[in-house]
Amino acid sequence: MPDRIRATVWGENVHERKNAIVAQVYPDGMHDCIADGLREDAALEVRAATLQEAEHGLTKSVLAETDVLLWWGHAAHGEVADTVVERVLGRVWEGMGFIALHSAHYSKIFKRLMGTSCSLTWREAGERERLWVCNPGHRIARGIEPSFEIENTEMYGEPFAIPPPDEIVFLSWFEGGEVFRSGCTWKRGNGKIFYFRPGHETYPIYFHPVVRQVLRNAVHWAAPDGRPWIDSCPNIPIDQAHEKLVAKGPKLHKEGEKGFR
Amino acid sequence: MPDRIRATVWGENVHERKNAIVAQVYPDGMHDCIADGLREDAALEVRAATLQEAEHGLTKSVLAETDVLLWWGHAAHGEVADTVVERVLGRVWEGMGFIALHSAHYSKIFKRLMGTSCSLTWREAGERERLWVCNPGHRIARGIEPSFEIENTEMYGEPFAIPPPDEIVFLSWFEGGEVFRSGCTWKRGNGKIFYFRPGHETYPIYFHPVVRQVLRNAVHWAAPDGRPWIDSCPNIPIDQAHEKLVAKGPKLHKEGEKGFR
Amino acid sequence: MPDRIRATVWGENVHERKNAIVAQVYPDGMHDCIADGLREDAALEVRAATLQEAEHGLTKSVLAETDVLLWWGHAAHGEVADTVVERVLGRVWEGMGFIALHSAHYSKIFKRLMGTSCSLTWREAGERERLWVCNPGHRIARGIEPSFEIENTEMYGEPFAIPPPDEIVFLSWFEGGEVFRSGCTWKRGNGKIFYFRPGHETYPIYFHPVVRQVLRNAVHWAAPDGRPWIDSCPNIPIDQAHEKLVAKGPKLHKEGEKGFR
Amino acid sequence: MPDRIRATVWGENVHERKNAIVAQVYPDGMHDCIADGLREDAALEVRAATLQEAEHGLTKSVLAETDVLLWWGHAAHGEVADTVVERVLGRVWEGMGFIALHSAHYSKIFKRLMGTSCSLTWREAGERERLWVCNPGHRIARGIEPSFEIENTEMYGEPFAIPPPDEIVFLSWFEGGEVFRSGCTWKRGNGKIFYFRPGHETYPIYFHPVVRQVLRNAVHWAAPDGRPWIDSCPNIPIDQAHEKLVAKGPKLHKEGEKGFR
Numbered sequence A, B, C, D: 001m002p003d004r005i006r007a008t009v010w011g012e013n014v015h016e017r018k019n020a021i022v023a024q025v026y027p028d029g030m031h032d033c034i035a036d037g038l039r040e041d042a043a044l045e046v047r048a049a050t051l052q053e054a055e056h057g058l059t060k061s062v063l064a065e066t067d068v069l070l071w072w073g074h075a076a077h078g079e080v081a082d083t084v085v086e087r088v089l090g091r092v093w094e095g096m097g098f099i100a101l102h103s104a105h106y107s108k109i110f111k112r113l114m115g116t117s118c119s120l121t122w123r124e125a126g127e128r129e130r131l132w133v134c135n136p137g138h139r140i141a142r143g144i145e146p147s148f149e150i151e152n153t154e155m156y157g158e159p160f161a162i163p164p165p166d167e168i169v170f171l172s173w174f175e176g177g178e179v180f181r182s183g184c185t186w187k188r189g190n191g192k193i194f195y196f197r198p199g200h201e202t203y204p205i206y207f208h209p210v211v212r213q214v215l216r217n218a219v220h221w222a223a224p225d226g227r228p229w230i231d232s233c234p235n236i237p238i239d240q241a242h243e244k245l246v247a248k249g250p251k252l253h254k255e256g257e258k259g260f261r
Helices: A020-025 A030-039 A060-064 A082-094 A102-106 A108-114 A209-222 B020-025 B030-039 B060-064 B082-094 B102-106 B108-114 B209-222 C020-025 C030-039 C060-064 C082-094 C102-106 C108-114 C209-222 D020-025 D030-039 D060-064 D082-094 D102-106 D108-114 D209-222
Strands: A005-011 A044-050 A068-072 A097-101 A121-133 A147-157 A167-174 A179-188 A191-196 B005-011 B044-050 B068-072 B097-101 B121-133 B147-157 B167-174 B179-188 B191-196 C005-011 C044-050 C068-072 C097-101 C121-133 C147-157 C167-174 C179-188 C191-196 D005-011 D044-050 D068-072 D097-101 D121-133 D147-157 D167-174 D179-188 D191-196
Touching (some): A005 A209, A030 A044, A060 A082, A068 A082, A082 A097, A082 A191, A097 A102, A097 A108, A097 A209, A102 A108, A102 A191, A108 A179, A147 A167, A147 A179, A167 C167, A191 A209, B005 B209, B030 B068, B060 B082, B068 B209, B082 B097, B082 B108, B097 B108, B097 B209, B102 B108, B102 B191, B108 B179, B147 B167, B147 B179, B167 D167, B167 D179, B179 D167, C030 C044, C030 C209, C060 C082, C068 C102, C068 C209, C082 C097, C082 C108, C082 C191, C097 C102, C102 C108, C102 C191, C108 C179, C147 C167, C191 C209, D005 D209, D030 D044, D030 D209, D068 D082, D068 D102, D068 D209, D082 D097, D082 D108, D097 D102, D097 D108, D097 D209, D102 D108, D102 D191, D108 D179, D147 D167, D191 D209
Parallel strands (some): A005 A044, A068 A097, A097 A191, B005 B044, B005 B068, B097 B191, C005 C044, C005 C068, C068 C097, C097 C191, D005 D044, D005 D068, D068 D097, D097 D191
Antiparallel strands (some): A121 A147, A121 A167, B121 B147, B179 B191, C121 C167, C167 C179, C179 C191, D121 D147, D167 D179, D179 D191
């Protein structure tokens, strides 16, 4: 483990350049604002990457040097190259943390990690949201009051088509009458995953001090704490079995042959 | 719910036709043998489908009439069309049960449902395997002794790169010294999923009476018991909110516009 | 499995007899009203039992003939005999379903099954509650609309100190601004457990048609579908090991001696 | 969080004094040997406590100063005072880690945390055990080879009557033909729990360097990483609701009255 946790904030950086409202709220891009929020914590070493860069800024070496990847996308999920998706998945399985933000519920990577459709209900009315802490002792809730409010937000409502979370850290109440599992954790391979709902791009949600605190906490929580799990599908030769074995019966594979994939 | 549970056994049907050993063990194809095992239970209505058929035999109407899909593949995972994979995933999320057999741990569909690499260690030495029941009261273990043996099998060993199962019904002990989580359950959307390890194609494992009993039990367990979950991502118009709402602040979407995917 | 599912509704039957408001809402006792709701389903065979009966009406034979036990208690959790608590626990582990209602979150049995404090926040203001379905395809949600309302209720709010549920079927929204995991499932041994929040005794909540539908669904879901898991801690004699064993080294127990508890 | 993690090793210290074999293997008591293994890590501050001390050495102040409690018991589970059991449970819910060793599967505290019977099968034949790592990237597996062996051990076999673990870190293979979930994690409240199977008292298992490494890893993993969750069941007064509320309908409790327990 490095001394500082290395976080990479990925942003698709589309609405910020095409939509006047979003450009006004996030003049330097949402990824930049999210990264700034993380930089308030000296224990984090933060960089950003965007869709428009070569390999979306997520080269092998960038990912190798990333402990936790945060993902913001909405309008351009389909433009993310499948090779990059596979590369990120591989790193999560090794142990890299992954934090999916708001509309990233529909990103290719999050859907691949969940194995479900990740659908939900939604409404864009600028209504009030109140997030409740379900476990005040959780690392991700450190320093957070029992509840906090976001004055204007897009609503996401149940049913949220996710597998049962390992833990639910936040539940949301909406002014319009809905509820949502807004802060959920899972593990895939050795990678810790956190989904955090707040973040619609027409509101200054990533400037909200409590939202920023949650994200800093989540980076600490999601950082790998073991060695990387280098995943393969090895054949164990018969003479390397721990118990003495004599081969019996017919075989499909010749000795030493690789398996099918 | 129909009176009988409708099971479809899918087989890739490749080794049976190309490999003399497999052809001798399963002259009518593995799918046929597996289907025959299910047909011993009059409460099941069983059909088979194979890779070589149009749409791999998994058309919309076949899937619509399938309560539980069993999947056997090994040599030709890569030949399964992505459109069929997506179609099967959608049906699982609606509520169709899915039973992955042996080398289907590396099938496209199982990997998509799990969100992990699904790798393991393996050895083809015809060694003995003993499966232990972890919950004797589970539906899938009904009528099964505390343990049962398969005289000749391919070994699969830990680490098995799956998400933590909802339940582990069977654990395996191998003659060569390994162990494996051989019978595991998960849920994705409303679909119940069971992975069952036994089944290497060079041995007559799908003729084994206990293996057949487990599969029959698993079909009963995996059958949907609710209505289908028709999944979408609906916008909730402001005037249909349960609590009276007045729209506030800027918006990304025009009223009634569809969301991004 | 019997043809009909045998449900026993347990009620502490205290407030109904001591509090004029409750007596007026539930003149025949809450257990009776809950049982009546179940009796609307001809597939259920329903009886009631109360605190005041010998062994609280939960003798060995009553429990042996119970597939699913529903539990309502509030004022008299401490008066439930520990021997009865242990007896119920044993039956749950064997496979009997257990449905904890509203204030039963603090019952001895539910706390023992959960292994946590089961605390929550609460307010008695007669406010409105809206329950949202998190998985429309779940057996417990069969026939239930995406959401339903209870006009007057006591509020229960997060944090609800439970272990992460296997599945969350309902989440609640409260008029006063809180949220709650109102319909949760777990398994302990072979017994399926469902916690369902609605039910404060000063309101006619167990007459609510949707609440009754949920309870009927839950009884179907919680009914055992395997054989009973007769739990013990057996010594396996050396000469009964599946692999040939020769005893080695010192021993604590004499051959055939029982283990410590 | 303190600079060093404060671990307390609790031992019942009975067999060491009554049984000549155990006394010879562990002349200073098993708790002392386990503590010594932890002390090899300078980041851990380690103390021991035993059944024979006042309050079993687990006073309020000792527990308040304990980040992770390790528990060894076998012959005297029934002698542990219920008040101490409740005190330990409360601290686990607040966030103290709890590591149950070998025969502690039947300790009062572990059974209370699990909510199940925690039974298993067993045989004392001095047979060989091989533990396999199920997630090589897990904090508890750091530095551990894919498998490791214990030359002489008591066998524990499935079914192990526990709730589905959050994660399985180790599975065991036994010479006599059984398997076991030997390293399992759960969370209760905010407390992380690890069960680790090795440890029969007639063998020098707690001197085994890999067993000691696992225990040191587990202490690091189980240490609290959030603030303590001070658990209560607070009434939220109507005038402190986040949304404006007017009390409606009848009430059971007078304003400000405490709830039932």
